[in-house]
Amino acid sequence: MSKHVTIYTDGACSGNPGVGGYGTILSYGEHQKELSAGFRKTTNNRMEMMAAIVGLQALKQPCKVSLYSDSKYLVDAMKQGWAKRWKANGWRRNKKEMAKNPDLWQQLLELCDRHQVEFFWVKGHAGHPENERCDALAVAASRQDELLVDEEYENVFGNSTKPLFE
Template structure:
């Protein structure tokens, strides 16, 4: 089974403030998903976009490649930050509580249960799919 490439993004108007998230399947942007929250952060929206994409597209075991401009998301998995977070009682390297654990825990669970890889893409650099998911996230931000 070939790996489905999914671009994800989060946006926030103010940080914190109203925010949105979006995801879309490459190369043509379909299917896609988006949503928003009235009071959130950009990082929270980045994580939520990935969680929703995997829950929607990977539930049947479809191999996924998540492409994100969030180093927070990509490094969490590629550099295995989550392993240290769990080992340290959900504290980061500064001994502070890890933000967004209510999203990280289920995201880690679905990533471990599936076949998911992560790749970073530079944001706002002209990548058509990254630009598309940015537009989806911005459009989903509550006004």
């Protein structure tokens, strides 16, 4: 039987898009590990997804995972099968709209193929201790001096600090 790990996640963004971060807590028995990072330009949804991805990537072997997030976007897309449907449709939500964040959905789906993941929604900012801790980690990470580059986001949507015309 595979090990059962609980992962708590949260993303934060100051402005949307703006400076962001994620916080993740992995819990297995008596062991806990906290992960976080900040990005100079991203979106809240991307940080919510990154928190889940990083948590799943940290697992060294296939595990049974209970993943808790306050992001309806993340939880519903996975529980309702939307992300799988978007992928099957060439990352289209419907005939007119492209799915957002296909790079992260792809990573998340691959990780869910490796692990047995069940997603749970928790109400954010409602006193859930691990959710509050993940939020604190995400906000603190977004306020660091050295921020990472969300390359996919910046490559697709551009860096607003660059002039529009030369």
